[in-house]
Amino acid sequence: MARGRHYIVLALALLVAATPGEGHTVTDSAGRKIDVPDRIERVFAAGPPASILLYILAPDRMTGWPNPPTAEERPFIAERYRDLPALGRLTGRGGTANLEVVLKAKPDLILDFGSVRDTYVSLADNVQEQTKVPYILVDGRLEATPAALRLLGNVLDHGQRAEQLASYVEATFAEIDAALAAIPVDRRPRVYLARGPDGLETGVVGSINTEIIERAGGRNVAEAAGQRGLVRASMEQVIVADPAIIITWDRNFFERVAKDPLWAGIRAVREGRVYLAPTAPFGWIDRPPSVNRVIGLKWLAGLFYPDRFPENLRETTRTFYRLFYHVELTEPQLDTLIAWSKGQTPSQQAPARR
Amino acid sequence: MVEGTNPIPAGARKTLSPYRGIPVGLAILLGFLMLGAALVGAYPIAPGDLAAALGRWLAGATPQGQIDTVLFDIRLPRVLAAVLVGAAIAAAGAAYQTLFRNPLVSPDILGVSTGAGLGAVLGIFLSLPVAGIQLSAFAMGLLTVGLVYAIASLVHGREPILVLVLAGVVVGSLAGAAISLLKIIADPYDQLPAIVFWLLGSLSAIRKGEVWAAVPLVLIGLVPLVLLRWRINVLSLGDEEARALGVEAGRLRFFVVAAATLMTASVVAISGVIGWVGLVIPHIARMIVGPSFDRLLPTAMLLGASYLLVVDTLARTMARMEVPIGILTAIIGAPFFLWLLARGREGWS
Numbered sequence: 001m002a003r004g005r006h007y008i009v010l011a012l013a014l015l016v017a018a019t020p021g022e023g024h025t026v027t028d029s030a031g032r033k034i035d036v037p038d039r040i041e042r043v044f045a046a047g048p049p050a051s052i053l054l055y056i057l058a059p060d061r062m063t064g065w066p067n068p069p070t071a072e073e074r075p076f077i078a079e080r081y082r083d084l085p086a087l088g089r090l091t092g093r094g095g096t097a098n099l100e101v102v103l104k105a106k107p108d109l110i111l112d113f114g115s116v117r118d119t120y121v122s123l124a125d126n127v128q129e130q131t132k133v134p135y136i137l138v139d140g141r142l143e144a145t146p147a148a149l150r151l152l153g154n155v156l157d158h159g160q161r162a163e164q165l166a167s168y169v170e171a172t173f174a175e176i177d178a179a180l181a182a183i184p185v186d187r188r189p190r191v192y193l194a195r196g197p198d199g200l201e202t203g204v205v206g207s208i209n210t211e212i213i214e215r216a217g218g219r220n221v222a223e224a225a226g227q228r229g230l231v232r233a234s235m236e237q238v239i240v241a242d243p244a245i246i247i248t249w250d251r252n253f254f255e256r257v258a259k260d261p262l263w264a265g266i267r268a269v270r271e272g273r274v275y276l277a278p279t280a281p282f283g284w285i286d287r288p289p290s291v292n293r294v295i296g297l298k299w300l301a302g303l304f305y306p307d308r309f310p311e312n313l314r315e316t317t318r319t320f321y322r323l324f325y326h327v328e329l330t331e332p333q334l335d336t337l338i339a340w341s342k343g344q345t346p347s348q349q350a351p352a353r354r
Numbered sequence: 355m356v357e358g359t360n361p362i363p364a365g366a367r368k369t370l371s372p373y374r375g376i377p378v379g380l381a382i383l384l385g386f387l388m389l390g391a392a393l394v395g396a397y398p399i400a401p402g403d404l405a406a407a408l409g410r411w412l413a414g415a416t417p418q419g420q421i422d423t424v425l426f427d428i429r430l431p432r433v434l435a436a437v438l439v440g441a442a443i444a445a446a447g448a449a450y451q452t453l454f455r456n457p458l459v460s461p462d463i464l465g466v467s468t469g470a471g472l473g474a475v476l477g478i479f480l481s482l483p484v485a486g487i488q489l490s491a492f493a494m495g496l497l498t499v500g501l502v503y504a505i506a507s508l509v510h511g512r513e514p515i516l517v518l519v520l521a522g523v524v525v526g527s528l529a530g531a532a533i534s535l536l537k538i539i540a541d542p543y544d545q546l547p548a549i550v551f552w553l554l555g556s557l558s559a560i561r562k563g564e565v566w567a568a569v570p571l572v573l574i575g576l577v578p579l580v581l582l583r584w585r586i587n588v589l590s591l592g593d594e595e596a597r598a599l600g601v602e603a604g605r606l607r608f609f610v611v612a613a614a615t616l617m618t619a620s621v622v623a624i625s626g627v628i629g630w631v632g633l634v635i636p637h638i639a640r641m642i643v644g645p646s647f648d649r650l651l652p653t654a655m656l657l658g659a660s661y662l663l664v665v666d667t668l669a670r671t672m673a674r675m676e677v678p679i680g681i682l683t684a685i686i687g688a689p690f691f692l693w694l695l696a697r698g699r700e701g702w703s
Contacts, residue, residue, distance in 0.1 A: 047542070048542065048543065067539075067541070089542070195544075195547065195548070196547070196548040196551070197478070197481075197482070197483055197484050197487065197548065198484050198559040200558055200559045201547060201548060201551060202675075204675060209543075222674075222675060223674060224673060224674035224675045225674065226673065227673060227674065227675055230547045230551075231675040231676060232551055232556055232558050232675065232676040232678065233558065233675055233676060234396065234428075234432075234558040234559075234670050234676055235428045235558070235559070236395050236396045236397050236424060236428050236429060236670070237396045237670075237674075237675065237676075239396075239397055239420070239423075239424060239428070240396045240397050249544075250544075251481075252481065252482075252483040252484070255483075256483065256484075261423075261427070262423070262427055262428065262561070265420060265423060283543075283544075286543065287541070287543045287544050288542070288543040289543070
């Protein structure tokens with residue numbers, strides 16, 4: 001009798017243990033087939049791009065941020081999620097993998113958003129094997145954003161919200177494509193994305209850091225066969241390229257370029273077409289390359305083709321932040337962002353407001 | 355270590371005169387290289403335009419037009435910077451190799467580049483403007499070597515050089531660890547690439563003002579090396595022998611370290627970390643003119659200037675975008691150094 005009861009308890013325990021493990025199989029962007037549980041409550045984002053994708057789609061599933069949001073970024077992140085713990089990043093540039101921190105966060109899933117090259121596949125396989133936590137890779141290219149949202153929406157059983165966001169991104173793409181159809185490639189503006197305090201760091205054509213230029217209807221002047229990713233340019237190369245538009249988010253560079261005699265002869269500087277991208281809560285054009293670039297895409301299209309996109313940046317920003325970032329911007333906050341996108345950083349605005 | 359070997363080869367007096375021609379020849383070579391480097395670049399400048407622009411400049415006309423901007427504000431400052439940086443690092447390397455009586459020593463042995471690297475990384479991490487990053491690199495380079503020297507002088511051992519080198523290794527790796535820490539906590543999509551590029555060294559952002567700021571500092575470091583060149587030679591015999599010849603090793607060593615550190619820190623601050631030049635160039639110079647410091651110094655400086663000028667010209671012309679100098683110097687320097695090792699000890703003892 002006593003023995004029979006033990007068997008029943010054991011069977012029940014097995015049943016309970018087995019239920020969440022049942023799950024289903026999903027195929028990630030790298031073509032890996034991963035068994036995931038049906039209910040995913042906690043997701044560990046492997047790096048900043050993944051954490052933004054997750055924050056946008058399902059913030060309640062976040063276990064933390066890779067880096068703590070800064071004082072400048074915090075007001076633009078929904079209050080409930082500002083103070084999530086900083087857990088470090090698992091992949092990406094200079095990964096700080098601490099698998100014990102990952103396990104301590106008790107995730108049901110690890111999410112990486114970005115490159116799905118072989119290195120990342122093997123890293124994902126290794127981490128998954130070590131931690132026994134399913135690890136999915138999602139393609140982070142700008143063009144694949146709608147697919148990424150739908151894939152994660154499917155995995156997290158959040159399909160409706162994913163569909164809403166994906167449609168918004170697709171509509172943005174379609175709107176730009178429709179306008180661009182009439183403009184041949186050689187008539188599109190030549191754009192230089194300046195990074196770093198001296199502005200001489202950039203991404204070559206095809207890199208994830210500058211793909212937004214082409215998507216918004218510009219031509220990246222940093223073409224270099226055989227080189228990829230981020231590179232350094234020399235002043236001479238920039239002068240030869242003579243871009244019509246320069247975009248950056250680096251304030252030191254933005255402040256410097258206006259009064260620098262070396263940059264003065266470049267067309268974009270002469271014609272006053274150097275633009276500073278806001279970076280709160282996340283960068284508008286990059287930093288990091290994630291879904292945050294969608295607002296930058298709309299902004300850039302407006303800068304490249306002011307007469308074709310007479311959209312109201314203020315309302316676009318309000319809608320985007322509400323829909324994607326879960327925040328209802330106050331009027332002063334909107335003022336800050338709009339002034340920022342016109343070259344006035346928050347630190348410059350502060351004295352004026354006082 | 356070279357123990358008890360006479361750094362001046364037998365019959366040096368007789369062979370002194372042929373060496374006189376070597377620095378002159380190297381200087382002429384450097385002049386041609388500079389002219390060649392001024393002619394190539396992304397912006398097309400024909401030799402005729404170059405001559406015309408130089409003529410206008412000599413006549414004292416105010417620069418005008420895009421060619422003048424490219425030539426006088428971008429390309430020539432960069433050529434001068436390559437010459438300055440190469441010469442300064444090679445001089446520091448030659449001084450250190452003689453001072454430490456060890457051919458495997460580079461200017462970084464007491465941590466000056468690592469310290470400067472930490473200063474620059476800190477500057478990038480704090481989002482300082484370019485001038486602030488350079489100042490921070492310069493100050494941290496000096497500070498690191500100062501710290502190493504202070505630690506070494508607190509330890510009274512019988513092997514002052516060993517203590518100095520060990521202190522350099524320890525403080526250097528501490529600075530290296532601090533760099534790694536900052537790399538980990540820096541913004542991976544914004545600051546980290548800037549840090550990586552800085553640590554690889556590049557002259558792509560060099561400006562006229564920066565070159566002019568570094569020149570006097572390098573000269574201040576160079577003067578004591580030139581004035582003390584004979585005594586530095588004596589130092590390579592070892593402390594005991596130097597004392598017997600009336601040279602106080604400890605104080606002389608301080609001046610040499612201070613001079614070499616000042617030179618290295620001031621150029622690394624504008625160029626980023628540049629490896630190999632300070633290690634390999636003094637070797638080649640020694641193979642050409644022998645180990646005597648008075649001949650080694652000018653030869654190493656001219657060779658270093660030519661080498662870095664060639665490497666930097668390759669860096670800015672071989673691909674559509676820049677190739678970091680640190681990568682090129684290592685790719686060219688490493689096989690050469692292995693070849694030197696394979697040749698054994700001949701040439702520097």
